[in-house]
Amino acid sequence: MLDRVFDLYDTLEKQRIMLSFKGILSPELVTALLGLVERKMEAIEADPRIRKRVFNVVMECLQNLYHHNARIGLNENGEVKNDEPQGVVMIAHGERGYSVLTGNFMANGEVEGLKSQLDRVNGCEPEQLRDLYKETLNDGRYGKAGGGGLGLIDIARKSGHKLEYGFVPLDEDNAFFSLNVNVNA
Amino acid sequence: MAAILLEGTPKTPTVSFDDNSGLLELKGRSIPENSIEFYKPLIDWIDRYARDPKPKTTLHMQLEYFNTSSSKCILDVFKKLELVRTTGNEVTVLWHYEADDEDMLEAGEDYQAIINLPFKMIQIEEVDNSGA
Numbered sequence: 001m002l003d004r005v006f007d008l009y010d011t012l013e014k015q016r017i018m019l020s021f022k023g024i025l026s027p028e029l030v031t032a033l034l035g036l037v038e039r040k041m042e043a044i045e046a047d048p049r050i051r052k053r054v055f056n057v058v059m060e061c062l063q064n065l066y067h068h069n070a071r072i073g074l075n076e077n078g079e080v081k082n083d084e085p086q087g088v089v090m091i092a093h094g095e096r097g098y099s100v101l102t103g104n105f106m107a108n109g110e111v112e113g114l115k116s117q118l119d120r121v122n123g124c125e126p127e128q129l130r131d132l133y134k135e136t137l138n139d140g141r142y143g144k145a146g147g148g149g150l151g152l153i154d155i156a157r158k159s160g161h162k163l164e165y166g167f168v169p170l171d172e173d174n175a176f177f178s179l180n181v182n183v184n185a
Numbered sequence: 186m187a188a189i190l191l192e193g194t195p196k197t198p199t200v201s202f203d204d205n206s207g208l209l210e211l212k213g214r215s216i217p218e219n220s221i222e223f224y225k226p227l228i229d230w231i232d233r234y235a236r237d238p239k240p241k242t243t244l245h246m247q248l249e250y251f252n253t254s255s256s257k258c259i260l261d262v263f264k265k266l267e268l269v270r271t272t273g274n275e276v277t278v279l280w281h282y283e284a285d286d287e288d289m290l291e292a293g294e295d296y297q298a299i300i301n302l303p304f305k306m307i308q309i310e311e312v313d314n315s316g317a
């Protein structure tokens with residue numbers, strides 16, 4: 001395990017990861033991570049619009065991760081149940097801007113719904129996204145997190161890029177969902 | 186009824202709802218995990234206020250960040266204020282946004298397009314986040 005510390009460090013360095021976290025995400029930890037993102041962005045990004053967009057995307061991604069989570073983890077013996085949601089978040093800073101990467105386990109039963117939401121958002125041009133946002137805002141439906149489908153639309157609006165995503169099947173109950181959101185500098 | 190005064194936290198805004206002056210204010214950040222829980226007492230308050238409102242009600246929105254979990258709750262605040270207006274009272278929303286924050290201006294315009302209340306967009310230097 002010890003020799004892998006350098007490999008991990010090297011990988012994070014090469015991928016230009018400015019922040020990474022893997023583990024259990026309590027509301028307090030989300031607050032702490034957001035505070036960290038805010039301070040880092042203030043130090044490295046001069047444009048306040050970009051700072052705010054990255055902060056917004058991280059905030060929505062973390063809250064998605066918090067709410068749409070199978071609450072399981074993996075160890076050497078396989079799947080373990082957690083009371084708290086678990087996941088991974090990384091922010092990379094490259095020449096062209098920022099990438100917010102998140103990943104978490106979710107129930108297979110929710111995969112199709114999420115995939116169709118992502119594809120719908122990715123099929124929209126910026127003005128259509130704005131219309132879809134307003135329409136969803138005013139549809140009177142509340143999801144369990146309160147936003148009722150607004151999260152991904154907002155992420156896509158702030159990003160200005162198509163959302164990159166993938167699902168890795170784990171077993172008959174769960175899959176690993178990963179999302180990459182780019183924000184141009 | 187009693188006024189609502191809540192100090193801001195890193196995830197919730199400063200709230201000042203005063204039924205004596207008709208001045209309502211949300212300021213700072215609204216990014217809690219569970220917005221419905223946070224906004225319910227505020228929406229209930231406006232519900233009661235709407236029964237005997239001041240002839241002039243002004244809502245100051247001065248947010249630096251809000252999450253999509255708060256978006257629908259904020260819409261509900263506006264919808265309750267629409268009721269105040271339909272009974273012949275004056276209601277104005279002052280939507281503040283920081284000079285460089287076109288996304289926040291757009292967010293205000295999105296509400297304006299949905300809600301039947303007069304909005305005024307006000308550019309400011311910086312959201313006063315000292316309460317948080």
